[in-house]
Amino acid sequence: MRVAVLGAAGRMGSTVCQAVDAAADLELVARVDVGDDLAVVGEAGADVAVDFTVPSVTEANVHTLLDLGVHAVVGTTGWDDEALLRVRRHLDRADGIGVLVAPNFALGAVLAMAFAARAARWFESVEVVELHHPDKVDAPSGTARHTAEGIARARRAAGLGPVPDATTQQLDGARGAVVDGIHVHAVRLRGLVAHEAILLGNPGEQLTIRHDSFDRTSFMPGVLHAVRSIGARPGLTVGLEHLLDLG
Numbered sequence: 001m002r003v004a005v006l007g008a009a010g011r012m013g014s015t016v017c018q019a020v021d022a023a024a025d026l027e028l029v030a031r032v033d034v035g036d037d038l039a040v041v042g043e044a045g046a047d048v049a050v051d052f053t054v055p056s057v058t059e060a061n062v063h064t065l066l067d068l069g070v071h072a073v074v075g076t077t078g079w080d081d082e083a084l085l086r087v088r089r090h091l092d093r094a095d096g097i098g099v100l101v102a103p104n105f106a107l108g109a110v111l112a113m114a115f116a117a118r119a120a121r122w123f124e125s126v127e128v129v130e131l132h133h134p135d136k137v138d139a140p141s142g143t144a145r146h147t148a149e150g151i152a153r154a155r156r157a158a159g160l161g162p163v164p165d166a167t168t169q170q171l172d173g174a175r176g177a178v179v180d181g182i183h184v185h186a187v188r189l190r191g192l193v194a195h196e197a198i199l200l201g202n203p204g205e206q207l208t209i210r211h212d213s214f215d216r217t218s219f220m221p222g223v224l225h226a227v228r229s230i231g232a233r234p235g236l237t238v239g240l241e242h243l244l245d246l247g
Ligand SMILES: NC(=O)C1=CN([C@@H]2O[C@H](COP(=O)(O)OP(=O)(O)OC[C@H]3O[C@@H](n4cnc5c(N)ncnc54)[C@H](O)[C@@H]3O)[C@@H](O)[C@H]2O)C=CC1
Pocket: 006, 007, 008, 009, 010, 011, 012, 013, 032, 033, 034, 035, 052, 053, 054, 055, 057, 074, 075, 076, 077, 078, 102, 103, 104, 105, 106, 142, 219
């Protein structure tokens, strides 16, 4: 299988290039970074392109890949419902092509999100705290947004109301961002890579579900699994959980 990497000079892109290079069944045929023409992906005969670029360009990259007939595995964050809908519509005209948009490829992070959604219906309170390196450009993390959305969906399905919160006075931002009714807090600290804690509370007890990526190699098994699987999954898939039978 022939693989192109977009954002190849970045922290994630360079790690993906190493992982693809080291995989006997994959061939790295194009390394693309800022200023390069995406046409090289088609010229190199790539079957799949992996995108770890920046939120401001990732959607345009995916549309170009679809025009080139190349499957896409996207780890870049910053996607909203409108952008996903535009890709879905484009896919209607791109027969047999698959696109995966996944906010986190670490298997432990995907499991943490699944566990949190499973636990959510049994707890009155829940908040999400994400902690990252300070070079990250978006907040809250894509993972935290996806986590909060999964929790909110599970709470709605169980008929739970809003989380309790008596706050009537606050400094702006003191209670974090609110994603689908769930409070999400973002920490940026030198030395960190990517971490998330989901705090679930009931009278007299707390459950904490925590995941830590200490190194970007943690994302590689999930990325390679997606690269190998996406060709058999036409259309748009959001979240690696759907490729791991956890969705
Ligand atoms: N889904 C997941 O498991 C993970 C997702 N991420 C996300 O991946 C993205 C990248 O993260 P990092 O590698 O840490 O960032 P980074 O800043 O180290 O790398 C981004 C790279 O994209 C390049 N780039 C910018 N515009 C481009 C364009 N138009 N075409 C091609 N390349 C372009 C930059 O020059 C840079 O080399 C972020 O959105 C981050 O949140 C990060 C880690 C894991």
